[in-house]
Amino acid sequence: MPPSRDRPARVLGPVEAFAWPDGARAAVSLTYDDAIASQLDNAVPALARYGLHATFFLTGHADALRASPESYRALVSAGHELGAHTMDHPCARSFSWVKPGFALEDYDSTRMEADLRENRQELQALAQPAPFSFAYPCGATWIGAAHASYVPLVKELFIAARGSNSRVCDPYQDSLFEVPSVPGNLSGSELTAWVERALLVGGWVVFTFHGVAGDYLTVNADAHEALLGYLAEHRASIWTERFGAVARYVAAKRGR
Numbered sequence: 055m056p057p058s059r060d061r062p063a064r065v066l067g068p069v070e071a072f073a074w075p076d077g078a079r080a081a082v083s084l085t086y087d088d089a090i091a092s093q094l095d096n097a098v099p100a101l102a103r104y105g106l107h108a109t110f111f112l113t114g115h116a117d118a119l120r121a122s123p124e125s126y127r128a129l130v131s132a133g134h135e136l137g138a139h140t141m142d143h144p145c146a147r148s149f150s151w152v153k154p155g156f157a158l159e160d161y162d163s164t165r166m167e168a169d170l171r172e173n174r175q176e177l178q179a180l181a182q183p184a185p186f187s188f189a190y191p192c193g194a195t196w197i198g199a200a201h202a203s204y205v206p207l208v209k210e211l212f213i214a215a216r217g218s219n220s221r222v223c224d225p226y227q228d229s230l231f232e233v234p235s236v237p238g239n240l241s242g243s244e245l246t247a248w249v250e251r252a253l254l255v256g257g258w259v260v261f262t263f264h265g266v267a268g269d270y271l272t273v274n275a276d277a278h279e280a281l282l283g284y285l286a287e288h289r290a291s292i293w294t295e296r297f298g299a300v301a302r303y304v305a306a307k308r309g310r
């Protein structure tokens with residue numbers, strides 16, 4: 055029986071695409087962790103060549119930051135975002151490089167709150183306007199021997215937080231206090247394939263970079279450049295924007 059006027063055939067289709075600004079079909083955020091030298095030396099000039107803005111999640115006591123706070127202040131004037139990543143980068147004690155006394159197991163909420171407040175003050179001193187973004191060191195959202203969640207504390211102090219679940223963020227569903235993110239130490243074609251995945255589903259892909267042509271967990275210069283070139287070339291369909299700005303946009307759309 056053909057569908058009648060009163061009983062139209064049911065149409066099964068994808069859910070309505072999320073409305074990114076200016077008709078873009080996906081969002082991308084480039085994030086750089088730990089305040090390490092190769093980012094200032096290699097990532098920042100590459101971003102400038104392609105006219106792209108990124109987020110730098112700063113470990114408060116990082117050597118590069120202590121050596122040259124003015125280099126980080128300059129990032130804000132250049133249109134980048136500085137975000138928090140704790141003062142001392144605590145991770146699970148099982149990592150061999152975690153300093154004694156600075157494992158997540160050693161933190162309680164009082165110590166973590168003091169750390170995060172200090173990290174925020176530092177951002178303020180570097181001229182980063184509030185509200186601030188956060189990235190969990192090692193993607194871990196817990197503290198103490200009992201692995202208590204510190205997400206509620208992060209919600210009090212920050213506008214959004216990046217986690218480490220490696221997939222495209224669903225702007226309708228995912229928590230803005232544990233936004234998925236993809237490790238950046240991949241080849242150029244692997245990096246652009248993640249952006250293509252985001253385009254297919256209308257999602258937001260957040261890349262987490264560490265070393266850029268140097269340091270550790272390194273993406274090589276060509277792969278990094280390939281991604282930036284792709285994003286610049288597809289500006290009309292891909293909204294490349296700082297993490298905090300995308301999170302704020304998503305929150306506002308959801309609130310409507």
Ligand SMILES: [Zn+2]
Nearest residue numbers: 087088191192
């Ligand atoms: Zn880190």
